[in-house]
Amino acid sequence: MRRLLAFIKSSVGKKFAMAVSGLLLLGFVVAHMAGNLKVFQGAEKLNGYAEFLREVGAPIFGHGEILWIFRAGLILAVAVHIVSAIQLTAQAKAARPIAYRRSVHLEDSYASRTMRWGGVIIAAFIVYHLLHLTWGTVHNEFVTGDVYHNMITGFQVLPVTLAYTVATGFLGFHLYHGVWSALQTLGINHSRLNGARLMSAGVAIVIVVGYLSAPFAILFGVVE
Amino acid sequence: MRLTLHVWRQGGPKQTGAFKRYEANDISEHMSFLEMLDVVNEQLIKTGEEPIAFEHDCREGICGSCGMVVNGVPHGPKDAITVCQLHMRTFADGQEIFIEPWRASAFPVIKDLVVDRSAFDRIIQTGGFISVRTGSAPDANTVPIPKVAADAAMDAAACIGCGACVAACPNASAMLFTAAKVTHLGLLPQGQPERLERVTKMVAQADIEGFGYCSNHGACETACPKEISIDCIAQLNRDLLTASARGVL
Amino acid sequence: MDLRAGVPPGPIQDKWQRHRFELKLVNPSNKRKLEVLVVGSGLAGASAAASLAELGYRVKCFCFQDSARRAHSIAAQGGINAAKNYQNDGDSVYRLFYDTIKGGDFRSREANVHRLAEISLNIIDQCAAQGVPFAREYGGHLANRSFGGAQVSRTFYARGQTGQQLLLGAYQALSKQIGLGAVQMFPRTEFLDVVVIDGTARGIVTRNLVTGKVETHAGHAVVLATGGYSNVFYLSTNAKGCNVTATWRAHRRGAAFANPCFTQIHPTCIPHSGDYQSKLTLMSESLRNDGRIWVPQANGETRRARDIPDAERDYYLERIYPSFGNLVPRDVASRRAKEVVDGGQGIGELRNGVYLDFRDAINRLGEQTIAERYGNLFDIYQQITGENPSDVPMRIYPAPHYTMGGLWVDYNLMSNIPGLFVIGEANFSDHGANRLGASALMQGLADGYFVLPYTIGDYLAQVKFENDDVGHAAFADTVKQVQEKTKRLLNVNGTRSVDDFHRELGQLMWNHCGMSRTASGLREVLKTVPELRERFWREVRVLGNGDDFNQSLEKAGRVADFFEFAELMARDALERHESCGGHFREEHATADGEALRDDENFAHVSAWEFTGVDKDPVLHREQLEFEYVHLTQRSYK
Ligand SMILES: Cc1cc2nc3c(=O)[nH]c(=O)nc-3n(C[C@H](O)[C@H](O)[C@H](O)COP(=O)(O)OP(=O)(O)OC[C@H]3O[C@@H](n4cnc5c(N)ncnc54)[C@H](O)[C@@H]3O)c2cc1C
Ligand code: HEM
Ligand code: HEM
Ligand code: SF4
């Protein structure tokens, strides 16, 4: 027990929370992407899917209940993720009060350096995104329940698509370092089995392409 | 060759420091970086200015005393060496060089380029050892160790405790130093009994000392004069997880 | 002056066993009340401090570096000897004993050396158990190499970092005790004097190198483990901080200094490249196992090494010493190198070196094997010279490396001042006139782990005084003297830097008291040093003040002591009218230039008594008896 407490208190413990929550979020992002791709299969399929999400568990569960359980988990993961991110970032800042006159980046990659800001941008995006496609607050042709329509009309607006593109780009970077980093944090990584690096790169690319395919297809009228 | 140096001068722990500009003339490219500083100091003494304080002892890359950030890079631009092994042939004539101390709140500056690294000692004191009473050891060959394990342990044991990993890490994390010792001892049969206790205590101490956390940037590995691999960090994380898991049961 | 070695009677194999039994033991409950001050955290100091703390004594440990882990032992590369006979090549305790006595050219104490050989076995066990990653064979058992002229493979090693790994082992043992509060560690603290009260060592005076505060520590016993004084030559393979200050100041307080002229010049170092040179780098002697040493036959040869055919090369060691070849002992190898270079066959820009060539070894064993054996040494070399030894032969030249001389100690490692013990390189040690490779690490750890912890008990069991006498006038006086010396250094405010003086002293000593010595040269030294010293005290410039971190001040104090010590070293060399081991007097050589001992008159330890600066020291002799190894003229032909 003592060791467990020590672990939770330790910086590595917080990193562990970060990694696990991060991977959970990854799980969601992957599933969500799969869902989005149904837009290519037409309105019925996509809306049906959205409907299905709300109906799963019926009749034992009522409308949207299961979904809410998922959402709860999601919100928790994001909370844990952000909180540990903030704590660890604070610790890091305290550890180096005076910066170097000349800082050369010996770090791994641009991705590893942009985890924090990238994360914040992603967070901001999620909020915007909810207002846009979930609640329709910032969507002027929003029709509740018609996800297909909302997406089509939503992404025909160039600035919107660009916003999504930027956000998804950051998500890609975030995951490129994040997935590998999570494996390292969980002690699974070793340079001799360096599939880890490639894998995280693969994940990042799949996510970015997978997500952006829909908006651009719509923008260029491939999907109406 | 002639060089323009910008050296961090700081009177003491409490005082605030600043860069001071010095011209280093007739420097030979065969000089080591520290010999170049010796020459500068000789000039300073002549002009009645206190020489630049910097740590050094063996001057051959093994004691871990020396350490300074040269143009933003701990131990200077060349890989896998300490600053005392850096030779001036690495630099171009007329080059500008910025020289700073390690910067980390766990390494407070004592004077100029000299910092207090006793935090490292305290990390070792909490568990960086194998307990064996003098005289109580069995014959060395009664415990065979596979060559690969012994070699891997030696790789990690090569750490000289210089602190460049902390200096390089964007989070000023002491993870690589700590992991090197955890890995060295953890790879050997003699190190098993204390293995989980060791990693738990050492990581806790590193946090107490005010080092940052590790976000797997890998800058430490790049800066390490002994090329300690961040695989050691994965190893440490693994051991720490096992330790806490066992802690539950 | 009482120089009784106190060697126990009986056959040499049983002396140590028997002695250990006869040593008085300290009652466990008393140990907690007994305080031991260990100065030095190298192999000797760290191992002693850790072991004493384990036994229950209260220990304080001091070192001038920022961490105990940085003691100069860290730099040892090649390996450590032990008579394990794991290779089954006929090694034995007795053979190690024999080789060490002979290697030391019959100027060491048989009983001590035999003890050392016995203990060598335990050292390897202890270190392996601590997790020292010694080199291993594929079967998982420990690997050995033959080293420094030994004809059996008894040297254990950890790549080219044996000293580092052994020291870290001791440092970690020490760290554990510090963590437990059993040892109080004082890094960045310089020992400046020992406090002697009615003839016994009762404490020390130190300076905190960060705050400049001069402090006193009382103890029931004081242990000096402060290393060697090779830096009297300014340029040596030793770390910059290595000094004679600790042993010299103890000498000034009455401790006899033994064989100061016994210094070792290491044959395989990188030749210096200019006046700015601040230290010399050793290339481990193990390189001589596979490298062949040669110079061009023609003087002033200008061709590149590769272009010189074998017929025009002089593999002089193999020529002169067919049976030992490149593996002759250090003193011999060094002197021969000096000969050929002085003779004009030197190579390199400054013509100040000889070649150490791996061409044949690489052809025989392949680049891979050689890289495995010497990889990091090759890297170090390339780093410094910009040349890659697997393409062009290494350039090497001898350099000061180790000092066999040191404070005189008896069989219990206690100096002639009761309560003052001296271990490791700091004592006059078991190496006689020349140390064999890989035996200093052995001696340091033997002293610290396995000898001192027993023998010191014999003294502590008898101490009567309480340890509360920091108030004693002797402490106040000593502090005053220390502070005055510091003030004096700061107040000279002359024109020349400390290094400048040190360089000049070093040159002088290297020229006349180095690899080979002559009466006239030594007289020259005795004449010049006092003048130089006097100039030092008039012209040295030490900036800053005494109450903060001041590296110039540290150096100045050390160089001031070297100036006093250098004189004693030269005098000792002058008084020893023979050649033995590292001490080579050109007047005393055989026809073919080998060292010529004079056992009639010089089979003794010269122990010097301090009578005052600018006063002649008094010479005392400890006669050496050789019951087991017969005095023979060393021959490696
Ligand atoms: C480059 C090199 C390579 C070597 N290779 C080998 C080898 O392969 N095999 C071998 O057997 N031997 C080797 N040696 C010799 C061997 O390393 C040393 O003789 C041995 O390590 C000395 O150990 P020590 O503990 O006596 O002293 P050191 O390790 O020198 O420790 C001295 C300690 O005393 C402290 N100290 C000194 N002066 C003061 C003071 N005034 N106040 C406070 N503290 C002080 C220092 O801080 C340090 O902690 C080598 C030596 C060198 C220089
Ligand atoms: C760029 C392509 C994307 C598209 C086309 C898209 C589309 C959608 C749509 C249509 C919804 C509403 C679903 C519904 O109400 O049933 C939704 C919800 C959501 N999206 Fe996205 N999304 C994209 C990217 C992202 C990204 C990158 C993230 C997170 C990193 C994300 C996180 C969410 C979340 C959290 C919800 C709310 C889910 C819920 O209702 O519980 N989306 N998305
Ligand atoms: C919601 C806003 C987010 C913020 C503020 C954020 C921030 C961070 C930060 C600061 C890190 C730590 C980087 C480091 O180790 O220093 C991190 C790691 C990570 N993040 Fe995020 N992130 C966010 C969203 C996400 C999302 C949506 C995902 C998944 C799709 C994700 C996956 C990961 C992963 C896998 C890691 C690696 C954990 C590790 O390094 O061990 N993050 N994140
Ligand atoms: S890990 Fe490398 S950089 Fe860090 S202290 Fe050890 S040797 Fe220096």
Ligand code: F3S
């Ligand atoms: S650079 Fe720092 S973040 Fe970790 S991998 Fe190295 S300690």
Ligand code: FES
């Ligand atoms: S001075 Fe020893 S490592 Fe640089």
